[in-house]
Amino acid sequence: MLYPLVRAGQFSLFDWPGFGPSTFVGFGNYIDLLSDDRFLASISHALILILFYSILPLVIGLVLAAVLRRGSVRGLGFFRVMIFMPQVIALVVVAVAWRQIYSPNGTLNDLLGAIGLGGLARGWLGDPILALPAVGVIGFWLETGLVMLLLLAGMGRISNQLFEAARLDGAGPVREFFAITLPSVRGEITTALVLTIIAALKTFDLVYLTTSGGPGTSTTVPSYEVYNRAFNLKEVGSASAVAIVLTIMVFLINIAVSRIGEERRTPR
Incomplete structure (x- = not known):
């Protein structure tokens, strides 16, 4: 279940058109997203x-x-x-x-x-x-x-x-x-x-x-x-970097919603 996510994380560290050679850019794709309108x-x-x-x-x-x-x-x-x-x-x-x-x-x-x-x-x-x-x-x-x-x-x-x-x-x-x-x-x-x-x-x-x-x-x-x-x-x-960011967004928002729901159901 985690393999596609791990591979996407790996791809996000490279400048790669989907075929042929790739260039390692580290977190460059993520940094570029910060200024991508x-x-x-x-x-x-x-x-x-x-x-x-x-x-x-x-x-x-x-x-x-x-x-x-x-x-x-x-x-x-x-x-x-x-x-x-x-x-x-x-x-x-x-x-x-x-x-x-x-x-x-x-x-x-x-x-x-x-x-x-x-x-x-x-x-x-x-x-x-x-x-x-x-x-x-x-x-x-x-x-x-x-x-x-x-x-x-x-x-x-x-x-x-x-x-x-x-x-x-x-x-x-x-x-x-x-x-x-x-x-x-x-x-x-x-x-x-x-x-x-x-x-x-x-x-x-x-x-x-x-x-x-x-x-x-x-x-x-x-x-x-x-x-x-x-x-x-x-x-x-770049697409893989967007996918990883989206995954993190979904995870964090829903963890927050679930945590708030659990706290409200917990008797004080």
Whole structure:
């Protein structure tokens, strides 16, 4: 399991086009990344995608899961299957479908025109300002169902006696949520954050199939930079350095999230 990571670390110490002779540069590839505007932009884009892949799905998922937990919803099993459906659809299919939705003659612009907002229509994935949020919305659509199901599973284990006691004490829905529901699903919240943050940081398929990092560098992300440098620019050493940095980022962020989650669950 560790062999590919070790080899990537080895490659990152060389200036190598992927074939033929290589030149040892030590940490030169890593030092170059510190002043590489394209790489630094890809890091900032990945952090922005965490908002769409992780934070927003967690907020919306918490609210919807709490409503479903409290209310009586017919066909809840079918509803759970439907909201989880994006997780089982191949990302290639997802990317192609959303690319069509965002195209200048696509569904989104047709819908805006139908409701009298045709002036807002544009090529969403071709707009340097809106392209990254547009990709983020796809990630939000993908991850919300997963987060909601994790939270529903956690809420399903909460004893009804706790809610009954809270209602006898005069607690309303909001107080129930913050006093009982939220503390009881901290483990599921931590799991959801870990999974969605990993998905945000290592996203490649959606970017490659929808924007290819463009327009310009407005949607490039670290995973795409690894591919672009290794296979398009023939800079395998630099690509390996990006891969190692990305691995360290994923590891450190998720260790921090897990540690915070464990501390909050530990009674004082």
